[in-house]
Amino acid sequence: MHIIKLDATDSTNSYLRILSTNAPLPDYTVVTAKHQTNGRGQRGTTWRSDSDKNLMCSVFKDVSFIKFRDNFYISIVTSLAIIKTLQQFLIPKLSIKWPNDIMSEDKKICGILIENIIKQHAFGGTIIGIGLNVNQIYFNNLPNATSMQYITGTPFNTDELLQSIVKNLKFYFDQLQNDQHIILKNTYESYLFRKNKPSTFRDQDNNLFTGYIQGISNSGSLRILLEDEIIAEYELKEIALLY
Template sequence: MHIIKLNAIDSTNSYLRALSTNVPLDDYTVVVAKHQTNGRGQMGTHWQSQDSKNLMVSVFKDVSFLDVDYHFYISIVVSLSIYDTLKSFNIKKLKVKWPNDILSEDKKIAGVLIENVIKQNQMQGSIIGFGINVNQKEFTNLPNASSLHLISGKLFDLDEVLHLVLSKMKYYFFLLKEGEFDILISTYQDHLFRKNKPSTFKNTEGVLFSGFIEGVSNSGNLQIRLEDDIIKEFDLKEVTLLY
């Protein structure tokens, strides 16, 4: 495993992607930054973080073994890796908010951004970015954000958290390579935020509607049970789960 540590960078994902265009990357090439000036999240959002308080990481993973139709399982692997890591540190009331935010006590403590490299409809590599709020104590204008420190009252060693996430990631990617899709998706769905609970959603037109989360499809679509027990699938661009 090759770990590159940086003091400051615009985005670890952008850095790793640029690096991959110049040299072939080894499996599990890791970039860690103390500070990001332009950290990116899902759907064009920005990841805010205080210097040297949190984990901001990107990992290159060879996923050429994976069929392109199962790309969402990369997200499942990363979500479970972070979930298990935080559980091992006794962080309580953990859930995975679809597709791959990690919550504790309904507050966001980790987010994931995955950028896959696909050539001729074949998976090649994946740049897996994740941020974990570790020792940060204040979040300005982010009422739904928290950190491991705020939840537990403890200070954490960033390297210890990082290496445990990477260890869990290797384990879950091993299961994925072995084709253990059922184990992975059932475990993921067991941890899904608001599963089988009445929830409020917003569609692309801004219209609110109610339903129950049933699970996710192999392609990563959220399966919602609507009125009259109709189950409809939505992708990430079509629906937002409101807190």
């Protein structure tokens, strides 16, 4: 693992993407930053974090072995690697809010942003951005956020956390490369936030409806049980879970 440590950057994902265009990168090249001036999240959101209190990093992984139709397995692998890491540090009540927010009980502790690199109509690599709330205690105007120290009362070493995350990424990517798709999907679904519980969703037209999360399709769409025993599938930008 090759680690590049920065005091500040606009976005570790952007920094790593520029590096990848200039020269081939070794697997598991990592960029970390104490502070991000323009951290990004899913759906075009920004990622806000107190300086030098959390783990903000991006990891490059060669995923040329993955077929386009299996691209959601990158999210599955990353989510499971974060879950396993947090379990090793005794963080309780963990779940995955589809597609890849990591929750402790009902609060977000980690966000993931995956940006794939396409070369000649195939995957060349992926850049996995991870924002893990570690030692930050106060979250202004973010009532649904939490951190490892907030939950346990104990400060954590971010370098130790990073080593564990990369080790677990290697473990699950090895499973993926060995065609363990069914095991990975089933494990991911077992951690789905609010699975089989009545939940409220908002669609693209701002309409609210209720349903029960059943799991995901092979392509990563969210499968929801609606009225009249109908199971509908939704892509990322088509729906938002409101709880």
